[in-house]
Amino acid sequence: MQSFKLVEGDLVLELGEIVMAEGTDELVQCVKSSLGTNKGEWFLQPELGIKFRAFLEKNLNEEEMREQIRQGLFQEPRIKTVDSIKFEHDKPNRIMTVRFSATAVDGTTIESEVTQHVG
Template sequence: MKSPKLQDRDLVIENNDLVMIDDDEELIQSVKNTLLTRKGEGFLGSEDGTSYDNLLGKGTSQEEARDDIIEALSKDERVGSVTNITFIDDPVSRTRKISLTIQKQDETELTIDEVELNA
């Protein structure tokens, strides 16, 4: 699949041309966009995205957050499974980042480092 490249969620244009990406780079971008989009806030309020109910805020459960992440990413047929999720919490700045490893349908793995979730 080919998609326009995004940087900080904006389209990347070089030499007056839209930069396109594919393969693993596009899948990583798609996974990040899924994680950064709250469920129900996507295009026309679709059910794409990730439920943030267990991801951010007081009393959140990492186990329930893992389930929400796996549920969101399993909607992409290229993702076979999520093999590892690491939460990086910073209580001073009150932010949460996640790093994860996914196994593609062809059984190769991709690592996605430090996606910062916003409140």
């Protein structure tokens, strides 16, 4: 599959041409798009994304956050299993880094991370 390559939500251009993402890079980009969208935010697909509220509460609930990440990963139909989800909480800067690994239906393992501002 191919998609336009995005960096921080912006199209990537090289020599005036739009760059395409393919293979594992494209799959990771699609997964990160789901994880970076607040559920209900995009009117064309209101079910896309995760509930950011789980990451903004004063008393963070790791199980609730883990479930939101799992749901976000499984929104990509090419994801077969979620193998691990790990949280790294930078309390002074109120930033949560979520590292995850998953296996695609074709057997490819993807590993990546997303960063979220937290409560």
